[in-house]
Amino acid sequence: MKPAGSVLISELEIQRRVAEMGAQISEDYKGRSLAVVGILKGSFIFIADLIRHIDSSIPVEVEFITVNSYGSGTASSGELRMDRNIEISLDGKDVLLVEDIVDSGLTLQGVRDLLKTQKTRSVRIAALIEKKSKRRYPLTLDYTGFHIPDVFVVGYGLDLDQQYRNLKEIHILNAQ
Ligand code: XMP
Ligand code: MG
Numbered sequence: 001m002k003p004a005g006s007v008l009i010s011e012l013e014i015q016r017r018v019a020e021m022g023a024q025i026s027e028d029y030k031g032r033s034l035a036v037v038g039i040l041k042g043s044f045i046f047i048a049d050l051i052r053h054i055d056s057s058i059p060v061e062v063e064f065i066t067v068n069s070y071g072s073g074t075a076s077s078g079e080l081r082m083d084r085n086i087e088i089s090l091d092g093k094d095v096l097l098v099e100d101i102v103d104s105g106l107t108l109q110g111v112r113d114l115l116k117t118q119k120t121r122s123v124r125i126a127a128l129i130e131k132k133s134k135r136r137y138p139l140t141l142d143y144t145g146f147h148i149p150d151v152f153v154v155g156y157g158l159d160l161d162q163q164y165r166n167l168k169e170i171h172i173l174n175a176q
Helices: 011-028 044-051 106-115
Strands: 007-009 034-040 060-068 081-084 094-102 122-131 143-148 170-172
Touching: 007 143, 011 044, 011 122, 011 143, 034 044, 034 106, 044 060, 044 094, 060 106, 094 106, 106 122
Parallel strands: 034 060, 034 094, 094 122, 122 143
Antiparallel strands: 007 170, 060 081
């Protein structure tokens, strides 16, 4: 495997920011409970860290959904494939959708549409990274970790062809 490129966001920066996001979410959901719905696979490390920064007084459920718009490679295919549906009922629940990185917004819009069939109490979105420049589907993110320019990044759950997810930092991918 080729080495990933230069570090864009360090391990410490990620850990600090994820802790802040968890604190903010704890504040906003005080006295309520939360159903966290993660979009696999990219968000699995972010979710694991984020939920441990949500205050223990808030009951937290976790569910995962698999959605893919990239296939293999670094450009979105523009089509959404849903491989795993939500198995728990979200009726009446406060839902926090968690995504690793938002690019065009297609993935999140698709998942939001899917959730419309459930009578959720509320739906908010948390994303570790937002690529502002490429938004084609309008979406407001409620919690955003980092804004980055239009570069392809890997690490901390993010992959290229399933590789590099285990890196502790976010790296800009080397030109292949
Ligand atoms: P859309 O266009 O649907 O894209 O907002 C979001 C999804 O595309 C993947 N994605 C990336 N994955 N490095 C990655 O490893 C990137 O720089 C990148 N940009 C987008 C990601 O899976 C996300 O769910
Ligand atoms: Mg993804």
